[in-house]
Amino acid sequence: MVIMMILYIILGVIGFIILFLIILSLPRKENERIHNIEAIDNPDVVKGFETMAKTPAFAWIHKKIVSKLTEFLPEGIIVDLGCGSGNLIVRLAKKFPNSEIIGVDNSSEMLKTAKERAEKKIKSRKIKFKKGSANKLPFNDNSIDFVVSSLSLHHWINPTEALQEIYRVLKKHGYLIIFDFRRNSRKFFYGLLKFATTIVVPKALKDINEPLGSLLSSYTENEMREIFNHTSFDKIDIEALMAWVFIIAKKNKDI
Numbered sequence: 001m002v003i004m005m006i007l008y009i010i011l012g013v014i015g016f017i018i019l020f021l022i023i024l025s026l027p028r029k030e031n032e033r034i035h036n037i038e039a040i041d042n043p044d045v046v047k048g049f050e051t052m053a054k055t056p057a058f059a060w061i062h063k064k065i066v067s068k069l070t071e072f073l074p075e076g077i078i079v080d081l082g083c084g085s086g087n088l089i090v091r092l093a094k095k096f097p098n099s100e101i102i103g104v105d106n107s108s109e110m111l112k113t114a115k116e117r118a119e120k121k122i123k124s125r126k127i128k129f130k131k132g133s134a135n136k137l138p139f140n141d142n143s144i145d146f147v148v149s150s151l152s153l154h155h156w157i158n159p160t161e162a163l164q165e166i167y168r169v170l171k172k173h174g175y176l177i178i179f180d181f182r183r184n185s186r187k188f189f190y191g192l193l194k195f196a197t198t199i200v201v202p203k204a205l206k207d208i209n210e211p212l213g214s215l216l217s218s219y220t221e222n223e224m225r226e227i228f229n230h231t232s233f234d235k236i237d238i239e240a241l242m243a244w245v246f247i248i249a250k251k252n253k254d255i
């Protein structure tokens with residue numbers, strides 16, 4: 001009798017956990033997009049971001065991006081657009097020692113942190129950094145082989161213009177690889193980011209509603225498709241996963 005009761009309780013708990021996980025993995029009702037800040041220039045926010053960027057979650061994201069880029073056997077010049085504090089760029093420099101790696105960001109404070117990180121972690125060569133906005137890139141037409149961008153698109157004020165600008169600087173047959181949140185993430189991820197924003201992250205980030213604010217200012221896959229439809233990219237692949245997307249776009253013609 002006691003054994004049966006214990007069994008019922010265990011089955012009840014398992015059932016409850018399964019139900020809970022099913023509910024969390026359901027698609028979420030779509031919120032309106034709420035744009036958050038563009039350049040992350042406040043030193044306290046940069047410090048807070050640094051704390052988050054050192055977590056396994058970020059390491060996992062950056063590893064995924066490097067592995068996606070590896071599929072394209074990159075050579076030549078790789079630009080990390082919105083390079084932030086330089087975690088991804090250091091990985092890129094280690095993985096692709098024969099490529100020229102350039103970090104671009106419109107925040108001087110982020111670039112300062114990124115330069116320090118690169119100097120400390122990559123001794124064998126110098127990584128270049130340039131201050132610049134996605135909407136006005138500091139490069140000539142048809143001069144870059146790969147543009148990679150991680151968790152930055154949702155900050156850009158005019159994404160169509162920025163993508164067209166990326167198109168301008170890419171060489172013919174060059175690739176753009178974007179990783180970003182998608183606003184219509186699964187419920188589970190929304191809950192996780194809400195929890196992080198309210199409880200876990202440093203105060204400077206809580207004050208600007210991050211990282212939840214980034215999710216809410218990101219685009220759904222359909223919105224991203226629509227944005228790309230207004231650019232010259234004609235080969236676009238959007239892979240939507242739990243809470244994020246990989247976008248691969250190729251430039252097929254010279255401008």
Ligand SMILES: C[S@@+](CC[C@H](N)C(=O)[O-])C[C@H]1O[C@@H](n2cnc3c(N)ncnc32)[C@H](O)[C@@H]1O
Binds near residue numbers: 133150
């Ligand atoms: C959330 S951080 C991501 C940093 C880094 N890519 C990573 O994955 O760790 C977003 C970065 O994009 C930069 N950013 C935002 N808008 C930008 C723009 N229009 N042009 C260039 N950089 C921008 C911010 O300053 C910030 O450093």
